Amino acid sequence: MKRERAKGKAKSAKQKIHPPQQGNNAKQKAWQDRDCFIPGFHAVRETLKDQKSPLQEIWITKGKTSARTEEILTLATAKNIPVCFKQESYLSDMFDKISHQGIVGVLSAFAYAEWQQVLRHSLQEGASALLLAADHITDPGNLGALIRTAAFFGAHGLILPKDRSAGITAAALKRASGAHVKLPVVRVTNLGRALDELSEKGLWIIGAAGEAALSIYDFDWKRPLVLVLGSEQKGLSPSIRKRCHQRVGIPSPGGVESLNISVAGGAILSEIYRQRARICLTKGIPRALTTNGKT
Secondary structure, rough: OOOHHHHHHHOOOOOOOOOOOOEEEEEHHHHHHOOOOEOOOOHHHHHHHHHOOOOEEEEEEEEOOOHHHHHHHHHHHHHHOOOEEHHHHHHHHHHHOOOOOOEEEEOOOOOOOOOOHHHHHHOOOOOEEEEEEEOOOOOHHHHHHHHHHHHHHHOOEEEEEEOOOOOOOOOHHHHHHHHHHHOEEEOOHHHHHHHHHHHHHHHEEEEEEEOOOOEEEOOOOOOOEEEEEEOOOOOOOOHHHHOOOOOEEEOOOOOOOOOHHHHHHHHHHHHHHHHHHHHHHHHHHOOOOOOOOOO
């Protein structure tokens, strides 16, 4: 019955988006670079569960039957979101480089957070404030993985520059696997000026750099801070590097030169969490805390 109701809604929904012609790689890339699609079961499910879900409709491969499909249908029905059943070739043509799992959420556009709102919220966290800044990361997959990692460790926001940087795309949202609903992502015109403003408000600007002499395990992370991660090829840019109050590095006992940016971010965020949680334990609080200080 659920499927029949969903089909009825699908028939009445206007189809505003048409797939590219098969074999047109430029058009396929253009669709995957847009920020109005959320592919994959986990990404769609978490977006549906969000109280302010922006989804306008959901596409599911025609004939797809599974417990996951039923869960999506149930969540969509509860929120009156239309479900459209598409031929498998339709989704494959649009997302040939993305494992969409036969489920895609459609929205008008990804809603970036407002800079002043993220700034106010981080200041309210006091000494536990934790923001991330990505210094011109260009790979959407790395960006999506970083979003998931940052959300896992309870960061309060991610700052991206508008130019020469990956933005939120279908590929990034797939890799984030639903974590985008837990982490405010903001785009700023000038990353350097944004860091200057944060510094003026009392946050430490800490840059991750492979050549840094100070280990992440020797730095005191128990302070309000912005963790800045550099691009995949060039690391921290000169203008951002000079704004850092301190640069830290991850020691490599195996002699490997560098790590993927989301992996490096995860290693540093894990150490931040460990140090901050230890402070809570010394105060007699037995449970581990998130980075915002709440149980």
